[in-house]
Amino acid sequence: MTDEPIGTGAGRPPQDQLSITGIECFAHHGVFDFEKREGQVFVVDLVLGIDTRAAAASDDLEDTVNYGSLTMDVKAAVERDPVDLIETVAQRIADVCLLDPRVEWARVTLHKPDAPIDATYSDVALTITRTRGNAHD
Template sequence: MTDELAVTGIECWAHHGVFDFEKREGQTFVVDLVLGLDTRAAAASDDLADTVNYGSLVADVKAAVERDPVDLIETVVQRIADSCLTDSRVEWARVTLHKPDAPIDATFSDVALTITRTRGNAHD
C-alpha cells in the first residue's frame, strides 16, 4: 500500500496544439498530480531528503509543460508522468492535464486527459 501526495492546479503557459495560432499565441494549461509513494521514512526522520520535494517537483512539471511545443496533450501528459517517475521513490503517478481554453466551437468548461503510469511502464 502506498501513500498519496497530491499537488493540484499547477498553472503553466505553453504553446501546444494542432493549430498554428495555438503554437504562436500560447494558452494556459493546468496540471493535477497524485503520486504514490511511501512516506514512512520521512515521517520518522522529519527530513525533506527522505521524501519527494514538491517544490522541486512543481518546477520540473512546469518545465516539462512549458518546453518545446507539441501537437497533442497526450504527448505533454506523458512527458509530465515521465518527469514525476524520475524520482525512484515515486511508485506511480496519476497526471491530469487540463486545457480549459481549447479551441472548441461550443460552450464548455474544460478539456482534460488523465493518465496513470507506474514505475516500469512509464513509456509503455
C-alpha cells in the first residue's frame, strides 16, 4: 500500500488526511470465553480522507469532521456488543467513520496488544481501508 491519498482520480481534488491515533478502549472481544469475561485493552488508529478546504475557508467546525465527537463514537462502538473477531470490530469502526458524509475513506488500525498468544510479541494489529460506496464490500 502506498502513502498516496485514496479516492483521488481524474477531476477529483486530492483528499486531505485527518489522523487520530491511540484511542484506548476496554472491551470484551475475543474467541475465548475468558476474553469475553475479563475484557482487555484495544487501541484504535484512524486515518480519514477528507477535504478540509471548506473548513479552512470558513474556520467553522460545522464544515469539517468533529474529531472529538468521532473519537467518542468510535470508542462507544468498540466497547459495545462483544464479538469474536477483530475483523468485525474494525469493520464496525469503519462504518462509524463513514457515517459522516465528509469522510471519503477510512483507514482503521485496530491493535489488540494483549491477544492471548503463547509467545513474546509486541502487538497484534489489523488494518482495513474502506471507501465511501464499498464500506461493506
